[in-house]
Amino acid sequence: MKRILLPAILILSLVLSACSASSTAPQTDPLPDSVSGDSSSPSNDLAMRIDQQGAIIVEITPLSLDAPTDTFEFDVVMTTHSIDLIMDLAKLSTLTTDTGVSVEAAIWDAPLGGHHVEGKLIFPTTKDGKPILEGATKLTLTIINVDAPTRIFEWGLK
Numbered sequence: 001m002k003r004i005l006l007p008a009i010l011i012l013s014l015v016l017s018a019c020s021a022s023s024t025a026p027q028t029d030p031l032p033d034s035v036s037g038d039s040s041s042p043s044n045d046l047a048m049r050i051d052q053q054g055a056i057i058v059e060i061t062p063l064s065l066d067a068p069t070d071t072f073e074f075d076v077v078m079t080t081h082s083i084d085l086i087m088d089l090a091k092l093s094t095l096t097t098d099t100g101v102s103v104e105a106a107i108w109d110a111p112l113g114g115h116h117v118e119g120k121l122i123f124p125t126t127k128d129g130k131p132i133l134e135g136a137t138k139l140t141l142t143i144i145n146v147d148a149p150t151r152i153f154e155w156g157l158k
Contacts, residue, residue, distance in 0.1 A: 046155055054147035056080040062155060063120075065139065074121040074141065076110070083147055085117040093143050095123045097136035103127050133157065 048061040059077040072095065078085050090108035103123050110119020121141075125131060133139070141153040 049153040049155070051148070051151040051153065053151060055082045056085070056147045058143065058146065058151055060121075060141060060153045065133075065155065065157070070125060071106070072123045072125055074123075075118070076121050077116075077118045078146070079116050080147070081115055083115075084113055085115065086112045087146055088112065089119075089121050089143060089146070092145055093121055093123075093141065095132070096140045096142065097132055098138040098140075099134070099136050101127055101130075101132045101136070103132055 046062045046065050048059055051058045051060075057077075057079045059079075061075040063073040063075055065072060076089065088108050089110075090105040093105040093108075094102055095105070096102040105121055105123050107122040108119060109122065110117050125133070137157050139155050139157055143151040143153075
């Protein structure tokens with residue numbers, strides 16, 4: 001019995017060691033205005049913002065705020081080692097300006113499921129025929145119910 005139990009314990013400990021080593025987020029230098037919680041400070045740049053609440057790390061990078069066409073696109077990367085990422089972010093995301101204009105996401109262009117999901121979150125650039133950025137100095141992307149009640153990402157606009 002000891003001959004069977006010892007190799008089984010060794011294999012189990014190796015598997016657990018490998019899982020715990022891969023579940024550690026890579027250490028990087030902090031980004032300016034990155035977030036480690038539920039909000040961030042607005043900035044005049046369009047850099048990535050990070051929210052690390054709960055068991056999911058969410059990274060958001062605006063792709064088209066400086067030269068929008070018909071849509072605003074955000075690159076979204078979600079990483080976890082304990083939750084299946086099957087949520088549709090289009091149903092959970094809102095874009096709001098400091099002038100009070102708010103629009104819901106139109107498309108979450110990403111696969112549903114897995115522990116590492118990357119895709120595009122897409123919003124319209126107009127509401128009721130008017131550009132939503134008109135007169136705005138700050139843009140806020142809010143995502144609800146992704147292993148945290150609210151995740152808030154903010155960018156200052158030029």
